[in-house]
Amino acid sequence: MYRTVDNGQLRISNVGLEVTMCGWVHKSRDLGGMTFIDLRDRYGITQLVFNVDINKDLYNLARTVGREYVIQITGQVIARSAINNQMLTGEIEVKVNKLIILNVSKTPPFTITDNTDGGDDLRMKYRYLDLRREKIKSNMVLRSDVSFYTRDYLRSSGFLDIETPMLIKSTPEGARDFIVPSRLNQGEFYALPQSPQTFKQLLMVAGYDKYYQIVKCFRDEDLRADRQPEFTQIDCEMSFVGVEEILNTFEGLIKHIFLHIKKIEIETIPRMTYSHAISNYGSDKPDLRFNMKIKHLNECCQGFGFSVFDNAELIVGLVVTGGCELSRKKIDSLIDWVKTPQIGASGMVYCKFNKGGQYKSSVDKFFNMEQLNNWKIKSGAQEEDMLLILSGEKSKILNAIGSLRIEIANRLNLINNDMFKPVWITDFPLFDVDIETNSLHAMHHPFTAPVQEDMELLESNPKLVRARAYDLAINGVEIGGGSIRIHNSELQNKVFNLLGMSTKEAHEKFGFLMDAFEYGAPPHGGIAFGLDRLCAVLSGSDSIRDFIPFPKNNAGRDVMLNAPSIIDDSQLIELNLKKT
Numbered sequence: 219m220y221r222t223v224d225n226g227q228l229r230i231s232n233v234g235l236e237v238t239m240c241g242w243v244h245k246s247r248d249l250g251g252m253t254f255i256d257l258r259d260r261y262g263i264t265q266l267v268f269n270v271d272i273n274k275d276l277y278n279l280a281r282t283v284g285r286e287y288v289i290q291i292t293g294q295v296i297a298r299s300a301i302n303n304q305m306l307t308g309e310i311e312v313k314v315n316k317l318i319i320l321n322v323s324k325t326p327p328f329t330i331t332d333n334t335d336g337g338d339d340l341r342m343k344y345r346y347l348d349l350r351r352e353k354i355k356s357n358m359v360l361r362s363d364v365s366f367y368t369r370d371y372l373r374s375s376g377f378l379d380i381e382t383p384m385l386i387k388s389t390p391e392g393a394r395d396f397i398v399p400s401r402l403n404q405g406e407f408y409a410l411p412q413s414p415q416t417f418k419q420l421l422m423v424a425g426y427d428k429y430y431q432i433v434k435c436f437r438d439e440d441l442r443a444d445r446q447p448e449f450t451q452i453d454c455e456m457s458f459v460g461v462e463e464i465l466n467t468f469e470g471l472i473k474h475i476f477l478h479i480k481k482i483e484i485e486t487i488p489r490m491t492y493s494h495a496i497s498n499y500g501s502d503k504p505d506l507r508f509n510m511k512i513k514h515l516n517e518c519c520q521g522f523g524f525s526v527f528d529n530a531e532l533i534v535g536l537v538v539t540g541g542c543e544l545s546r547k548k549i550d551s552l553i554d555w556v557k558t559p560q561i562g563a564s565g566m567v568y569c570k571f572n573k574g575g576q577y578k579s580s581v582d583k584f585f586n587m588e589q590l591n592n593w594k595i596k597s598g599a600q601e602e603d604m605l606l607i608l609s610g611e612k613s614k615i616l617n618a619i620g621s622l623r624i625e626i627a628n629r630l631n632l633i634n635n636d637m638f639k640p641v642w643i644t645d646f647p648l649f650d651v652d653i654e655t656n657s658l659h660a661m662h663h664p665f666t667a668p669v670q671e672d673m674e675l676l677e678s679n680p681k682l683v684r685a686r687a688y689d690l691a692i693n694g695v696e697i698g699g700g701s702i703r704i705h706n707s708e709l710q711n712k713v714f715n716l717l718g719m720s721t722k723e724a725h726e727k728f729g730f731l732m733d734a735f736e737y738g739a740p741p742h743g744g745i746a747f748g749l750d751r752l753c754a755v756l757s758g759s760d761s762i763r764d765f766i767p768f769p770k771n772n773a774g775r776d777v778m779l780n781a782p783s784i785i786d787d788s789q790l791i792e793l794n795l796k797k798t
C-alpha cells in the first residue's frame with residue numbers, strides 16, 4: 219500500500235499510530251542531528267522528523283532529498299514539543315523509520331508558496347507547479363464544490379444534464395466565432411459554440427422541459443483581464459415558465475451555493491429595472507455593497523451662465539460623505555482619472571460643503587452661495603460632504619459616473635469585502651442602437667422575447683421595446699443572464715429583420731430553429747451563469763484566471779503548451795487551406 223493516511227489527517231489523538239505516507243517535499247531544514255521535512259499533498263502538510271541518534275543512515279538519506287521530491291515514509295505519530303497552531307496537523311509529527319525516494323525533482327522555477335516569487339508568465343508556463351500552491355488548490359476545490367452543489371440543486375429540482383455538440387454552426391452571442399476547418403467537407407467550416415443557446419431551445423421543442431449543462435463556451439474576443447477565450451457556463455433552460463419562475467428557480471440555486479460554500483444565507487434577491495440601475499448607479503451591474511446613488515442635477519445647475527453645464531444634456535453628481543477632508547491632491551488625481559480615455563469625461567466640478575456654510579466649489583465664478591446651497595439640498599449632501607459633478611452627453615456621462623462611483627469607493631475603502639450583494643436586473647432594452655450607423659443590435663441575443671405590452675413598438679419605435687431579459691449581478695460583477703425566448707417563427711423572423719437580416723439570410727442561418735418552432739414549440743426561457751466568475755466572486759477575487767485550471771494569458775496564449783501554434787504544411791494541404 220502506498221499510503222495509509224494523507225498529509226492533512228493526523229491529530230493528537232493519533233499519537234502512537236504507525237503510518238505510511240506519500241507526498242512532495244515542501245520544505246526541509248536540518249538543525250544538526252535532526253532533520254525536519256514538511257511533507258505535502260492535496261490534503262495538507264505533515265512534519266516528519268529524522269534523528270541522527272536513532273538511525274544515522276536514514277538521517278543522511280533524508281538530508282539528500284530536495285524540494286518537490288516525491289517520497290514515501292513509514293513512521294510513528296508522536297506529539298510535538300513545539301506546537302504549531304497555524305497547521306491542522308500542528309500538534310503532531312511523524313518519527314520516520316523508513317524513507318523511499320519515489321522520484322526526484324529539479325529545483326522548481328518558483329517557490330510553491332502563497333506569496334510565490336514566480337511572475338505570471340512563469341507560473342502559467344509551469345501551471346502544474348502553480349496548481350500545487352495552496353491558494354490555487356483551494357480555488358480548484360471551491361470550483362469543484364460549486365459544480366457539485368449546482369448539480370445537486372438542479373437535479374433535485376428535476377433538471378436533466380444533457381450534452382450538446384461542440385462542432386456546430388455559428389451561435390450569435392455577440393462575439394466572433396472560433397472556426398474549425400472540415401477535412402471531409404473541404405472548404406467548409408464548423409464553429410465552436412459561443413453558447414449552447416440554439417440547442418437548448420431545440421431541447422425545449424423536444425419536450426425536455428428542464429435542461430442544464432456545465433459547459434465550455436468559446437468566444438473570440440479581444441481579451442480583458444476578466445475574459446478568457448474559452449470559459450465555462452452553467453447553462454439552463456425551462457419550458458412553460460415566465461420571468462417570475464425563472465428568477466425564483468435560479469434564486470434558489472444561488473442561495474443553495476452560498477449556503478453550502480460560504481455558509482451564508484442570502485436573503486430575497488432584490489430586483490431592479492435596467493433603467494433604474496443605469497440612472498441610479500450608471501451601470502447595469504451595480505455594486506450595492508455601498509450606497510452613493512447618482513444625483514441628477516440639471517435643474518439646479520443650468521441657466522447660470524456656466525456654458526459647460528448649460529450645454530450639457532445631463533448633469534449628474536455623487537456625494538462623498540465626509541469628502542471635505544479630501545486633499546487637493548486627491549481631488550486632482552480623481553479629475554485626471556475621469557479625463558483618461560477609458561472614462562472620457564472632459565472634466566469634473568466639485569463643491570465642498572464645509573462646516574458653517576462655507577461652501578467652496580471649483581466654479582465659484584458662476585455659482586453663488588445660495589445656488590451652492592441648492593446643490594446641497596438637491597443632492598442630499600450634509601455638511602462636511604463633497605459633491606462631485608460630471609456633465610455631458612447622457613449616454614457617455616452615465617457610464618463615466620458609474621465608473622467614478624466604483625473608483626471612489628475603492629480609493630476611499632468604502633467596500634466591505636465580506637459582503638455579498640446580489641441583484642436581479644430586469645427589463646433590459648431589446649435592442650442596442652449603434653449611434654454611428656443607427657442600426658439595431660440584440661442587447662442579449664436575437665432569440666429574446668419582447669415584453670408583451672411593447673409588442674406594438676416593434677413596428678413604430680423598436681428602440682423603446684423592452685426585453686423579457688434579466689441579469690444577475692453580484693458585487694458589481696455580471697454573474698449570469700438570460701431571457702424568455704421567442705417561440706414563434708414569424709416573430710423570430712421579424713426580429714431578425716429588425717436586426718438587418720433578410721428573411722432569406724435568417725433562414726440560411728437559423729432555418730433549423732424557425733422550422734422547429736413550426737412543430738409545437740412550448741413557451742420557454744433560460745439563463746446561463748459564468749462558473750469561473752461565480753467562483754471568483756465567491757472568493758472575493760477579481761481574477762477568473764486563478765479559478766481556471768489551465769487558463770490562457772492576456773494574448774489568448776497557452777504559454778505551457780505554446781498554443782496556438784503553426785501546423786504542418788501537410789495538415790494545411792489536407793484541410794485545403796494551402797495548395798500543394
Ligand code: ASP
Pocket residue numbers: 391412413414415454699700701744745746
Ligand atoms: N446563451 C446566453 C448567454 O450565453 C444565456 C441565455 O440566454 O440563456 O449569455
